[in-house]
Amino acid sequence: MNDPSPDGSLTWENFLYVIDFLESSHERHISLLGGEPTLNPHFVDFVAYLIARQFHVSVFTSGIMSTPVLDDAWKHLRDVAPDQLSFVVNVNQPDISSDKETERLERFLELFGHHSSLGYNIYRPDFDLAVLFDYINRYGTRRHLRIGLAHPIPGEHNRCLASHELKHMAQRLMQFVPNLDQFHITIGFDCGMPLCLFSDEQLGILYRISQGNLHFNCGPAIDIGPDMTVWSCFPLSGFRRRSLYDFNSLQDIRQFYERLHKLVRQESGGVRLECDTCRHRESGLCEGGCIAHLVDRFHTEAPVRITEVYG
Ligand code: SF4
Numbered sequence: 001m002n003d004p005s006p007d008g009s010l011t012w013e014n015f016l017y018v019i020d021f022l023e024s025s026h027e028r029h030i031s032l033l034g035g036e037p038t039l040n041p042h043f044v045d046f047v048a049y050l051i052a053r054q055f056h057v058s059v060f061t062s063g064i065m066s067t068p069v070l071d072d073a074w075k076h077l078r079d080v081a082p083d084q085l086s087f088v089v090n091v092n093q094p095d096i097s098s099d100k101e102t103e104r105l106e107r108f109l110e111l112f113g114h115h116s117s118l119g120y121n122i123y124r125p126d127f128d129l130a131v132l133f134d135y136i137n138r139y140g141t142r143r144h145l146r147i148g149l150a151h152p153i154p155g156e157h158n159r160c161l162a163s164h165e166l167k168h169m170a171q172r173l174m175q176f177v178p179n180l181d182q183f184h185i186t187i188g189f190d191c192g193m194p195l196c197l198f199s200d201e202q203l204g205i206l207y208r209i210s211q212g213n214l215h216f217n218c219g220p221a222i223d224i225g226p227d228m229t230v231w232s233c234f235p236l237s238g239f240r241r242r243s244l245y246d247f248n249s250l251q252d253i254r255q256f257y258e259r260l261h262k263l264v265r266q267e268s269g270g271v272r273l274e275c276d277t278c279r280h281r282e283s284g285l286c287e288g289g290c291i292a293h294l295v296d297r298f299h300t301e302a303p304v305r306i307t308e309v310y311g
Contacts, residue, residue, distance in 0.1 A: 009040045010226040018224055018244070019053060025250035033060040033223075033234075044072045051080055060119070063089040063108040064101045074111050087116040088146055094131050106139075113139030119190075123150035123159045125168040129176050133183055143183065147173070148190035151235040154296040154311055163271045163293055170197035180209050191218045191233070192290030194271055195280050216286035220257035222250065232257040235292035239311040261291055264309045268294045 037043060038061055050057045118132050118141055136143060150160040161169055187210055195216040207214050221233040228244040230253055231237050240260055247253045269275035270288020280286040298309055
């Protein structure tokens with residue numbers, strides 16, 4: 001956010017191409033993410049335009065935005081129905097946020113709390129969800145938490161959970177069940193959560209607090225960058241990127257990356273050695289955790305695998 005580099009932002013011309021592309025693919029939902037999408041100088045106009053074209057829009061944001069952007073968003077977007085525009089506000093631990101960031105986030109939630117649900121990306125096993133409970137109760141956001149895991153970006157040294165830390169993370173997560181129950185908050189997992197981190201009893205509890213919406217999958221999300229390149233999902237943003245112009249529809253892109261995922265999983269089933277022969281993977285209940293762990297692993301070993309699985 002200190003270096004928004006507006007030269008690299010999505011332009012109107014590219015934005016319109018993407019919207020037409022999605023519409024001709026019969027896709028009516030779009031997520032705007034970044035980086036931080038509200039840094040784009042056209043952010044509010046883009047959203048207003050999408051609403052006018054009858055798209056359902058989810059904005060993934062830190063909620064930390066400058067006063068002019070927030071005022072502009074409030075002026076033009078406050079009357080949009082929450083089922084047409086929603087914000088997923090990814091909240092940081094308070095100890096890594098400055099006072100100014102916290103102040104801006106809280107002002108955003110004061111205004112757009114009713115359009116928002118909160119998300120938390122776990123990047124260390126000793127995390128704390130207390131601030132999220134506080135925000136849900138204070139600002140009237142949806143009573144739902146999106147729980148994501150920070151995964152490795154192959155070839156980079158980003159902050160993320162190592163595979164040996166996953167079990168600890170899962171046990172920590174279960175410690176918050178009494179709070180989730182107390183405040184009537186449901187949770188949903190983002191992709192890449194391995195099923196075997198939890199006991200059968202814990203899976204039962206998770207089924208209840210997710211209202212039956214429990215997934216242990218990892219599929220291509222399909223991201224489109226401002227320069228019209230496409231990739232599978234954020235952790236794989238450097239893996240087998242292609243141009244949007246190479247494809248005729250969103251379905252084509254999805255098929256392309258689904259095939260790549262399949263090839264990677266043929267080389268290695270999942271985050272654990274046991275994934276190769278796991279009955280939950282065979283039955284489709286768990287896909288073996290985030291595929292970025294596998295691509296990252298291939299990166300550091302001798303190149304003995306089929307060429308498609310390398311970035
Ligand atoms: S597929 Fe892998 S991660 Fe999933 S339950 Fe089986 S062993 Fe665990």
